[in-house]
Each structure stands twice: as structure tokens, then as C-alpha cells.
Amino acid sequence: EVDDAQVSDTESLDSLSPESFGGDSADYGTASGADASTPNEILLAHLADASLPLMATLSANAASIDAEGWTTLDGCDFQIKGGTPGDENSGDYYFADGILHIRTSTPITVRTTPTVDGGNLVLDSEGRPVPTHTSNTIQIDPGVKGELTLAGVDIEAQSAPPINLVTNKYDTADGSAATDGSQILHPTSLYLTIADGTNNILIAPPVRGSNHPGIRCGEGSELTIDDALDNRGTDGTCAAVVGSKVVEPITLKDGTFIPAGTSSSRLDSPNPGRLYAFSEGEAAAIGSEAYEDGGTLTFNGGSIEVDIKDSGLWYNGAWGASAGIGGGAYAKGTSTALTINGGNLDVQGSVHGAAIGCGSGFTRSPIQPTRRATDAIPSRKSAFGAAVAGDIFVNGGFVRATGGFHGGAFGYGCQASNTGHTMTITGGTILPTSSNEFFNGSVFSDIGGAGGYVVITGGSIYCSNPTTKFQGIGGTAWSNHAYEAEGYNVNDPNDSNKVEMITIDLAAELPEGQRTVPITKWELSVDGVPQDYGAPSYLDEGKLYLWLPKGVRGSTVKVDMAYRDPATGEERAIAPLFVEDAINSGIELKRYVAFDLPEGYEQSLRKYYDGTPLDALNLETLDPPLVAMMPNADGELIDDGRVLNE
Numbered sequence: 001e002v003d004d005a006q007v008s009d010t011e012s013l014d015s016l017s018p019e020s021f022g023g024d025s026a027d028y029g030t031a032s033g034a035d036a037s038t039p040n041e042i043l044l045a046h047l048a049d050a051s052l053p054l055m056a057t058l059s060a061n062a063a064s065i066d067a068e069g070w071t072t073l074d075g076c077d078f079q080i081k082g083g084t085p086g087d088e089n090s091g092d093y094y095f096a097d098g099i100l101h102i103r104t105s106t107p108i109t110v111r112t113t114p115t116v117d118g119g120n121l122v123l124d125s126e127g128r129p130v131p132t133h134t135s136n137t138i139q140i141d142p143g144v145k146g147e148l149t150l151a152g153v154d155i156e157a158q159s160a161p162p163i164n165l166v167t168n169k170y171d172t173a174d175g176s177a178a179t180d181g182s183q184i185l186h187p188t189s190l191y192l193t194i195a196d197g198t199n200n201i202l203i204a205p206p207v208r209g210s211n212h213p214g215i216r217c218g219e220g221s222e223l224t225i226d227d228a229l230d231n232r233g234t235d236g237t238c239a240a241v242v243g244s245k246v247v248e249p250i251t252l253k254d255g256t257f258i259p260a261g262t263s264s265s266r267l268d269s270p271n272p273g274r275l276y277a278f279s280e281g282e283a284a285a286i287g288s289e290a291y292e293d294g295g296t297l298t299f300n301g302g303s304i305e306v307d308i309k310d311s312g313l314w315y316n317g318a319w320g321a322s323a324g325i326g327g328g329a330y331a332k333g334t335s336t337a338l339t340i341n342g343g344n345l346d347v348q349g350s351v352h353g354a355a356i357g358c359g360s361g362f363t364r365s366p367i368q369p370t371r372r373a374t375d376a377i378p379s380r381k382s383a384f385g386a387a388v389a390g391d392i393f394v395n396g397g398f399v400r401a402t403g404g405f406h407g408g409a410f411g412y413g414c415q416a417s418n419t420g421h422t423m424t425i426t427g428g429t430i431l432p433t434s435s436n437e438f439f440n441g442s443v444f445s446d447i448g449g450a451g452g453y454v455v456i457t458g459g460s461i462y463c464s465n466p467t468t469k470f471q472g473i474g475g476t477a478w479s480n481h482a483y484e485a486e487g488y489n490v491n492d493p494n495d496s497n498k499v500e501m502i503t504i505d506l507a508a509e510l511p512e513g514q515r516t517v518p519i520t521k522w523e524l525s526v527d528g529v530p531q532d533y534g535a536p537s538y539l540d541e542g543k544l545y546l547w548l549p550k551g552v553r554g555s556t557v558k559v560d561m562a563y564r565d566p567a568t569g570e571e572r573a574i575a576p577l578f579v580e581d582a583i584n585s586g587i588e589l590k591r592y593v594a595f596d597l598p599e600g601y602e603q604s605l606r607k608y609y610d611g612t613p614l615d616a617l618n619l620e621t622l623d624p625p626l627v628a629m630m631p632n633a634d635g636e637l638i639d640d641g642r643v644l645n646e
Contacts, residue, residue, distance in 0.1 A: 092106040099138070111150070111151040112132045112152065112154055127197075142167065145190075154200075161216040168187060171184050172184060194225070194274070195228055201276045217287060217288070225275065228272070231252070248260055279350075285325065291329075293331050293379045297338045304345045340393070349401075354407055387416035425455070443468055459534055513566070515539060627639055
């Protein structure tokens, strides 16, 4: 019997002497028929004599720990920190058949060995260490609430998802297999953290029809992805974000207090790690596999890139048909909710699939449900075309969503809709691009889905053509839920509860290279009245795409904002800008400037009316020239360095 506490965390068992176990060599003897001289060999021999299984000791005995504290198990390519190794019945994790099993909620950090060339770390183009490849995968065992940090991995799986949340399918009230995710008593969950400054690559098996996501989270399971600045409080609940603001005070796990009203950018790491997830198609890159609905997905932070092989055209006769994030092919969609609170997401959908939302709504007979994982809850898609994007919430973050060939961008896939569901956007920036292919006489939409509502109360949401590229009940987005009233006429084109997109171009106010930058301060007012309109997270090449009620026609919209300088990290305020008659006048913003008239000129403006014009002030030839002054963020007039000479 070996007490784990007697094993140093910097030594392997083979390096210990018998005295390390509290006795001398005579206490241990030699098992019958065994030539054992080390504690490792002695323990294995005694277990063999007793006909005891060796699995309980193999992981621990084969573990080695390097000078930095990384543990490596025999045959495993991962290096691990946190927790203790064990087997399927003990410890926090174990390795078997190429899979690292996470079996408790103890925080675990995993990496593959950084690539070294000539004794030096190999760095990528952004200065991050390049991890070595492995075909080993990671599994969150059924019912476990996993806490996993990726600190630089490159998983190129061969026969399983690189990260798999196994559905706790039989954890129901009567022990029978769940037919609906809500029946599961203790869902499998994973809080996945992307370590700062690291590059993490998750590539599903490169086999046509393998039906594996990069990260599998099917119905009945829950996945949250965050950067290294944990968005959870000391009680484990996530910070509440609405309109790119923290709406309730919270003390984060690291002790940082975040007051209510703070920009949600305060929850972002300044050096977020990168996560790249890839699927061959049919399965989402992050979400469910084919014939399985997606689980509960939440994105709090990190730089996340999602790609699918089948995105441009049909590939070898096979159709991708899955979303980049969300539901796999031939399924109903995302079964619960998909929430984006923060992070930087760049998502590509597959052929016939949306970038974010659901896959194709058709059923393809050659793709058999028998390829679905045995722990998956079968999708209950009732009929051809019954797939839906689901309930999607965007409260912050910067999202680029590109639909595949014959697919929408942010919402639905081919032969799908969003019937009975709502997309709610309170803040953040969304830049969708959908397929221009025609389907049933119309093009696919940048945002939305037939049969569902879109509610926009904040953020910058681009739509390339709000008439043809938007889809939802009422023909446009809504600013509230007035449509829920019984008998409400949703088709009134002049309904003041509806909103429409206006584009505001600030590019002229920003230096080159600082036009797609994070917004750190935001206030919108209409005719001098502050509006409860959630903040965008980023400018898009200096542009904002705001969705304002039709009731603001003829009104003056004022924008007060600041952004983070990407070079220095400092906050830079933009003096207040105005757009008059926002809906009708287009994108031109105006700023009121102050200036001092030349000495004596004001007197020339005072005379009895005699039918002749006043003396003109030629700005082009005036010497010295007039200098513009504008209010700074504190309302003080300052010289902004520009000359009024036109």
C-alpha cells in the first residue's frame, strides 16, 4: 500500500528508494518469482501475486514530472498540471486507449510539448509557442463538471473528437436513456479556458463522413469557453453581461471587484489565447455531430477561429450541411441556447450550413444515424425542413460569421428556419456574410431566420442589404417584445417598435490602422435624451451599424465614445459626433467646432442695412488661419490641430 502523500511531486516512483516509503529495504522483500529491486517493480510484483488489477497503479507508476511541474503519463503525449493521475475509478484523470479522461471537477491544465528547434522555442507569426502534434484526445466523462485549461495543444484526432463531452445519457429519474436533454439530472459540462498567449488547434478526424466535431457538445451537455481572465465570481456564477456592460456587481475568482455598469471589455484578457476548431463537415466544428442537436454553448472570451472543410462547394459528392458553431447536419439545431458574452469569434459554416446556428434542414438517407455516438440523444427533427437556429443571445464580443455555399450566416442553414425561436442582441459587434446563392426565389440571409423574431437593443450589427438579407417576422428587427401582445399586427411597416439599420462612418476621425478597434466607452442619445442602447464592442473599419426605431426619423443622434489604442493600450476619446435626421440622411456625421474670429472682423458685421453684402472672410487666404477647437471628453474646448481653410 502506498500513500500518495509519500510520493514527491517532483519524483517518479522509480526514482524513490524503499526508505522513501517510511521503512528500509528489508520491509519490502521480493515477491515470489520476481526479480524486483525498485519500489515500482516491487509493487507490481506484489499486485501480481495477489491477482489484483494493475490498472490502479499503472497511471501513477508511469507518471513522470519535469522541472516545471508538468506530469506526463506513459504513452500519453499530453503534459498535465493540476489534479492527480489515477484510473477509471480513482484520481482526477487517467489515460487509456489514446484518450485523456477527465473524471472530476479538479482544475486541469493540458498542453503538448512546445516545438523546439536548435534549443529555441519555435514561435508562430504572432509570437506564440508552436505546440507539437498529437492524435491523443480529451474526454470529459459522463456527469463530470470539467475544469480544463488548454495551454498550447495541437490535436489532430484520428477516430474521435479532439475534445468530447460525453452525454450523461442514462442519468435520468428512472435510469432509462434520456430522449430530451432536460431529463438529465447531472449534465456533463466543461468550463474551457484558453491560456494567455497560447495557440490551440483541434482538428477532427480527416476522414470523410467521420462525423466528429472539433469540440463535441451535444444535447444534454454544457460548454463554456473563456480566456484566462475567468468571468466567474467567487460563488462560481458567471458575470451577468447585457449590452456589453456588467449589469450586476461581481467579485471575480481572482479577487477583482467589477462594479455594475462596467464595460464588459473589463472581463477580457489583454493577451487572449487562440483556439482553432476544425470539422470535416456534417458535424459542427463546435457543437453537435450529425443527427444530434447541439448542447448549451456559451462564449465568454478568447480568440476563437472555426472552420469546416465543406464551405465553398460540394466536396467529392458529400455535403457538409452543418453549422460552424451550433447544430450538426440533419438535426433540429441547438436544443437549448447559444450565448455570446465576449471574445473574438471568426466562424465559417459548411455547405448548406449557417456559420452560427443550425445546419441544413434536409435529411440525407446515405448518412445513417448509426454513425451517431452511442451516448448521443437522437435528434427529434420531425420532418424535412424542421431544423431551427434556436434561441441565440449576443450580449457582447466581436463576431465574424461567414455562411457556407448555400447557407446563411448568423441564424439558419439551407432548408431551415427559426420558427418559434428568437435571436436577441443587446450589444457587441456582428459582421455576417451569407451565401448569395438563391433558394426558393430568395437569397440566404446575413441574419435571422423565417418564422422567428430578431430583437436588437444594442450593438453594431451589419447587414449587407436589410431588405433582402434580413429574415424574420415583421420584415426587420424589433426593439422590444411588443409583438407578444395578443392580436398584435406584426406587419405594420411603420411600427415604432421596429428598428432599422443606419450606418455611421467614423473613419475620418481615426488614424490609419486604428479603425477596427475595441470600444471602451459608449453613450447614444436622441435629441439630447440618453438611450438605453447597448454598446458595440468594436468599430468595423471605423463604421458602426446601429439599429434604431423608426421613430427617430428627423431626430438628431449623438454618439459619445472612446476606444482602446491598439499600439499603446490607452483609452482615446472621440469628441461628440452628431447625425441629423439619422434614418434619412445616411452616414454623414457632423461635429460642432468652435473658433475665434480674426480681430476686428466681428465689427465689420455690424452696419445699417444698405443692400450690399457683408464683408466675406476668405478662409483659404486668411493669415493666420482659423484653428478649430472641439470639446474633449470633459467638455473643455481644446485645439484639435486642424486648420479651417475651406
